[in-house]
Amino acid sequence: MNSNAFKAGLKDGVPIGLGYFAVSFSLGIIAKKAGLSAIQGFFASLFGLASAGEYVVFMLMIANASYLEVFIVTLITNARYLLMTTALSQKFDQKTGLGHRIGVGFGITDEVFGITVARPGKVQPAYNYGAMVSCAPAWALGTALGIIAGEILPLRVVSALSVSLYGMFVAIFIPPARKDKFMALMIVLCFATSYLFSYIPSLASISSGTRTIILTVALSSLAAIIKPVKDEEASDAA
């Protein structure tokens, strides 16, 4: 283990952990609605380590969805990690063992992926472990506190906090849309089709999870056909 890399990871993970704390608090409010206790929420977040990924599962639990639906929606909402870890696999030293590959992969969130690729050279597993130690407990603790304190908070505060995850999503999909007019157009198309699916009577009966799957697969395929990405774009998607 490289202790300098570990310390650097610890340090870089602190601001990420602070951000996680605020966001996971509102995730806890939804976890509570899904019937989770603080302990259950703590471990679900510690092992899940996903914002949108956990959010959709909690929503599906509230809706009493089928296990198959939960599996497919989890697959779809976390598909970006497939791309991230695929990209990271190219940055690994060939000699890196299975244990470190699993250890690093487990802790790849949007932000940890960001700081990992921002470091020059090959992936140093110790750096990722340091970052995980800083931010994973904050994510889990925030969820647990959201479950405990979510109901003590006034309705106004809960209503305000409930948009924080959406605010985070906006901060993820807007930067590429700003750089690329086509992406911006796709985002508008997402909003429009998602709106239609939610309010047109015959389409509104489709569950929100299934709607997410259908629209994501259809619109991503459409985008990939109309405007295939250049190699550099695909590999620096964060």
Place this chain on the structure above:
Amino acid sequence: MQHNKYIYLAIMVFTIFLIRVLPLTLIRKEIKNKFIRSFLYYVPYITLAVMTFPAILEATQSPIAGLVALICGIIAACFGLGLLPVACISCAVVFILELFIIPM
């Protein structure tokens, strides 16, 4: 049918774990297929956009507050603000607007 929450959570945790770990352990070569690369590139952004709207309108007590929060969030993100500031701005907008829209 009532489902077991531990099974729900186990499906979530194992699926996310496999998604993160399988590419690192299995893929040692670069993906060459242009369509798959492009599809995977668009998926995260498309799926987040689909999940954000119109759901944000239903998350708040007042749909108008949700809409304004979304617009302010987009503007803040356009100015290059990161995850945490954009999330905070959206929350603040809802809190302030609902003070006026919804009387105590």
